[in-house]
Amino acid sequence: MLEKQPCYLGIDVGSVSTNLVVIDEKDHVIEKLYLRTGGQPINAMRDGMKILAEKLDDKVRIKGVGTTGSGRQLASVIIGADIVKNEITSHAVAAQKVIPGVKTILEIGGQDSKIIILRNGVVYDFAMNTVCAAGTGSFLDRQAARLNIPISEFGAYALRSQTPVRIAGRCAVFAESDMIHKQQTGHTLEDIISGLCEALVRNYLNNLAKSKEIKEPVVFQGGVAANIGIVAAFEKALGIKIVIPEYHDVMGAYGAALIAKEKMAAGSSPTNFYGFQTADNEYQAKSVECHDCSNLCEVIEIYSNGDVLARWGDRCGKWSSLGKASEVVG
């Protein structure tokens, strides 16, 4: 029997997508998965683990696991992680590996957006969006659904525009009413979508990137980097070329895998990984409607063997922060 190849697993459980990346000892990606979280990160993780098990279980041996993303604690609980890292560090580590000397990372995910400034190979400054998730992937998703366009074609529509219309980008609610207004006065879908892409980029640059020096090379990653309309709007606004890494949609997971590899190399302890079969365990979910604000979010509680493992489903985060023991940062 052939010896199993030593590998490292990185998992990024985000609000919209759950990504898994397996790398080998040479940091090459040997498998990557981009799955929709669909509000059920455990299911997404189980699906991911099943797919990985079928493809890799007889070929690889996982030597270390890193988790990241807003569901990083949950992923750590269920999969058994060696290191739990924030998204900023994970994205920075991954971008550095792919584009050595990268100076600026633009990242737009499902619910948050970030800018990371690197100088001399280290994170020098960063910012994340504050209270509002306007201009992130989930808003684009929603608009695509409203306009009856597959999100994958959203960017192509934008590129066909001749004269983009001006859309308010500061607030998702205003942006939507602006879009509806423009659509009712007869502007084409292409021009409206292109206007929206420009508005999101304007909002990003004016808020997140305020007082930050955007130097080349600039890397754009996160799910939204797949949107060629947004990429074009960034290039137009900044007047520079933007690099989209091959694995732009799973860079967080790739970074987590790299960090796990580094961690394991530094120590001699074996991995905490529960194995690919762990995802077969049963988890019970209970949902409660929260009446504290007009959002009326459905909060989900996850139990395994009678213990609460995690809570989520709330937009504001007050329930999700209840279920876990206080986290040690750093």
Place this chain on the structure above:
Amino acid sequence: MPKTVGIPRGLFFYEYYPLWKRFFEELGAQVILSEPTSKQILDAGVKSCVDEACLPLKVFHGHVLNLVGKVDYLFIPRLTSVSKNEYICPKIGGLPDMIKHTLQGLPRIIDTEINLRKSSSNAYKAAYEIGMNFSSNSTEIRKAYKKALQSHEAHKEKLKSGILPDEIFSKKSARIHPKKELTLDIAVIGHAYNLFDSYVSMEMLAKLRKNNINIHTIDMVDESDINQMHKALRKRMFWNFGRRAVGSALHFLGREGMDGVIYVMSFGCGVDSFVCDMVERRIRQNSDIPFIVLTLDEHSGEAGMDTRLEAFIDMIRWRKLNESNIPAYG
């Protein structure tokens, strides 16, 4: 039976509680403090307070409600100014009116104005007026006032030495003695009622300490150092907090070995919006010290803050160790 005076655990409590307590006790009154901030207190405050107010004011409303039915008097002084030619936030100046017109069924409120804008001798006049509620003997009131000032000075000394208000009031020191090589020195600038209310700040200071970080606050800087830095501004600050925040931030900038600055602001705070921007501009223009703004609001989920704190600490460690080429993110 002694008269009871209720002191809400919010706003200027963290700076003046020992002074107020000693004064009332010297005059034979019994001081009753509201319970530490909790979800219940926050919820009660949010429910009763006007919607546009900042979080600290809402929390204060909750503390007032927590004392209803337990005390003869509520002590809510009208703090207009605590220093020469400087003001306090107008919402705090109008606090007694706000409370009286928002909340019903309150005990008698001692709302004597404290206005030291023109002369600090007004402090004694205010104390005399407050003392008259408990004694008609002016010598007794003067004596109580002097003792109270001694307690206040002692409190300031303790704060200056780095003991946090929580530890002073509970007489339990939670200070850690971090391992030397991993210790970071970080300045945390913000209103005392945000930093030191561990519920509001989501245990930020405790989390920093867990990560071997020495915390430096405004209270730990010499008044003379603050004033010296403040003089460098083109125009003097309008607010007492503004002078102390900008002055101490500039002081920290010039101090050897400061590894980072965190500015903690309240969402919707007018004073913070000016002061934070001034601090940020000066830090960015005159140094490359890591700087981050954390915004506190009732909805900011803990996970969001943890991610930012974690990434900030990672960034500092990574930057620091860069020269010796040891990756610090793992």
